[in-house]
Amino acid sequence: MNYIVLDLEWNQSPSGKEDSVEHLPFEIIEIGAVKLDGDMRYLGEFHRLVRPQVYRKMHFKILEVTHMDMEELKSEGRPFYDVMEEFLAWCGEEEYRFCTWGSMDLTELQRNMAYHEVENPFPRPFLYYDVQKLYWLQYGNGRNKLSLDQAVQEQGLLEDRPFHRALDDAFYTGKVLAVLDMEQFGSYVSVDYYLLPRCREEEFSLQFPDYSKYVSREFENREDIMKEKNLTDMVCIKCRRMLRKKIRWFPYGQRFYLCLALCPEHGYMRGKIRVKKSEQDRQYAVKIIKAASEEDIELLDQRKEDVRRKRSGRGHSLKNGQ
Numbered sequence: 001m002n003y004i005v006l007d008l009e010w011n012q013s014p015s016g017k018e019d020s021v022e023h024l025p026f027e028i029i030e031i032g033a034v035k036l037d038g039d040m041r042y043l044g045e046f047h048r049l050v051r052p053q054v055y056r057k058m059h060f061k062i063l064e065v066t067h068m069d070m071e072e073l074k075s076e077g078r079p080f081y082d083v084m085e086e087f088l089a090w091c092g093e094e095e096y097r098f099c100t101w102g103s104m105d106l107t108e109l110q111r112n113m114a115y116h117e118v119e120n121p122f123p124r125p126f127l128y129y130d131v132q133k134l135y136w137l138q139y140g141n142g143r144n145k146l147s148l149d150q151a152v153q154e155q156g157l158l159e160d161r162p163f164h165r166a167l168d169d170a171f172y173t174g175k176v177l178a179v180l181d182m183e184q185f186g187s188y189v190s191v192d193y194y195l196l197p198r199c200r201e202e203e204f205s206l207q208f209p210d211y212s213k214y215v216s217r218e219f220e221n222r223e224d225i226m227k228e229k230n231l232t233d234m235v236c237i238k239c240r241r242m243l244r245k246k247i248r249w250f251p252y253g254q255r256f257y258l259c260l261a262l263c264p265e266h267g268y269m270r271g272k273i274r275v276k277k278s279e280q281d282r283q284y285a286v287k288i289i290k291a292a293s294e295e296d297i298e299l300l301d302q303r304k305e306d307v308r309r310k311r312s313g314r315g316h317s318l319k320n321g322q
């Protein structure tokens, strides 16, 4: 399998969010990518400027970071539709996986594709490597995630080329990818949530060494989500056995549900459902199951108690108001 290491530069509404086009907050102005084979050998590169068709002035921050000039983009850039066709052809027929620094690029790429009516050829689930996350897993040691420049410095990979242009950043991201221990960390794939399962049959579960992840289709509201057995089931991450719940799912804040279950062989497992807003302004859910430590169990108990107290407190004040 090849790796397509991708980096995008984009512009945004120069006058702020109010003037932002719906479903296109970021307009891609540059695509850079390098192709590596399964042994991280360099196979080639792709670079194009994109002619802006939505935001015709540079946002000052983008200008500051990329030093990209609108006049250059207008004269050298080509329409997104054409660039994308060339890019997908360049990616090739051989199986490949995208690699990006951070988790934004593939979503923004697909938003731009939808806006320009480029057919979306990507698979569901759309798996990729977030190299920033993999780097953090291998070298994090409790630190925050590093920026690309920081990781490049730390690994002594700096060359005589700048940062913050698409091809240079793709090049450096590829360099960082090549120093990672993929035997150990290659199982930590990320999934892009732009394309969601369209029906129950397309819902999927990913198994990682220390947790599992389940991604649902879209729903009207979170009450409907919590009626779904596939989502509320607790399954052991070690033996895949269906588990008995010790603390049933309860809402925590506006977007979370928590739960605790017990595997007779592997101990306590905690469940967390996060409700997220989809591109279509509907709701979907991501369930994570992990082994629970004593601390986790205590924290869960406490949160459950907090929620109970808040509820009874609200009931009390209502009565007083009557």
Ligand SMILES: [Zn+2]
Pocket (backbone or CB within 6 Å): 236, 237, 238, 239, 240, 241, 263, 264, 265, 266, 267
């Ligand atoms: Zn088990």
